[in-house]
Amino acid sequence: MRLSLWPRATQPYADILDAARHAEQTGWDGVWIADHFMPNAGTSFPGTAPLLEAGSLVAALAAAVPRVRIGTLVYGMTYRHPAVLANMAATVDHISGGRFTLGVGAGWQINEHEQYGIELPPIKQRIDRFVEGLDVIQGLLRDPRTTVDGTYYQLTDAVCEPKPIQSPLPVMIGAKGEQRMLRVVAERADLWNTWGLPDVIAHKSHVLDEWCAKVGRDPRAIARTAQALTVVDGPLPDTGMPAIGGSPALLAEAVATYREIGLDELIVPDAHLGSGDERRRAMDLLLKIVQEVG
Numbered sequence: 001m002r003l004s005l006w007p008r009a010t011q012p013y014a015d016i017l018d019a020a021r022h023a024e025q026t027g028w029d030g031v032w033i034a035d036h037f038m039p040n041a042g043t044s045f046p047g048t049a050p051l052l053e054a055g056s057l058v059a060a061l062a063a064a065v066p067r068v069r070i071g072t073l074v075y076g077m078t079y080r081h082p083a084v085l086a087n088m089a090a091t092v093d094h095i096s097g098g099r100f101t102l103g104v105g106a107g108w109q110i111n112e113h114e115q116y117g118i119e120l121p122p123i124k125q126r127i128d129r130f131v132e133g134l135d136v137i138q139g140l141l142r143d144p145r146t147t148v149d150g151t152y153y154q155l156t157d158a159v160c161e162p163k164p165i166q167s168p169l170p171v172m173i174g175a176k177g178e179q180r181m182l183r184v185v186a187e188r189a190d191l192w193n194t195w196g197l198p199d200v201i202a203h204k205s206h207v208l209d210e211w212c213a214k215v216g217r218d219p220r221a222i223a224r225t226a227q228a229l230t231v232v233d234g235p236l237p238d239t240g241m242p243a244i245g246g247s248p249a250l251l252a253e254a255v256a257t258y259r260e261i262g263l264d265e266l267i268v269p270d271a272h273l274g275s276g277d278e279r280r281r282a283m284d285l286l287l288k289i290v291q292e293v294g
Helices: 013-026 054-064 082-096 110-116 123-142 181-188 198-215 248-260 276-293
Strands: 002-006 030-033 069-072 100-105 146-149 154-158 171-174 191-195 223-227 229-231 243-245 265-269
Touching (some): 002 013, 013 030, 054 069, 100 191, 123 181, 181 198, 198 223, 198 248, 248 276
Parallel strands (some): 030 069, 229 243
Antiparallel strands (some): 146 154
16 A cells, blocks of 8 residues: 655645655655645634645655655646646646646635635536546647537647656546546546545445446556545544544554555645654654555
8 A cells, every 4th residue: 555645735835845855765655735725714724824836836846856656636627727737737747757646626615716706616517517627638638639619618629748758647536426426537537536534435435346337447447545634643633534543553553444445545644743853753653554554
């Protein structure tokens, strides 16, 4: 099972870079950056807290941090035209030397859309637009020219050059909805991601397998990735979000269970790992636990 870090973008870039470099130097597999412009209203962070932009961060990390995979967790389709996003992804893949994973999702955070005047359609329309956006992105990244005559996006004989180094550049879809979004994952994704404890991930992974059977896709072609708030030693946060750990023994137990259910990659948010030397020690212990579990 791979182990990757999710540095929070609410911290200074120097701290993000320090965490990413420590992950790279000690044997972690990847670094993921969330795509938001402000903290979610109602969370422990005030809505005015500083937050660095994801596209700029992954480009910077791709240049500054060798070896590990770099990815977005996940770009909201509502924030950027998908043709622009495809060009951004291809460029970061070149900067990284072919180590970029393009994570995308339908978009959800209300306060960002309200403050910036970005439309956040009802869920059905949002997913319809997301699927059209995938047509645009995957066409531009993989085909010489792309034409899309959709409800939301229209491209005519469009190009995106240079193409990514990876062929194809892997696309990860963040999704939890069992009726439509996991079907989209089955049809279109190279990786799937969602929040959840092992029981939730096991259930939704089974639903994804069922969708794969219905659409004629080998479920083994889709890597399963997940994250939960992670505490090495101390009380679990009372946020309503999935959380694991509390002690090294409990953390090892959770990691073993994720492995047993077939999770391919555990993504660790760094929000509860401390900072500086404390975070580095927590990261080292996490890596040792995952290596011992196998």
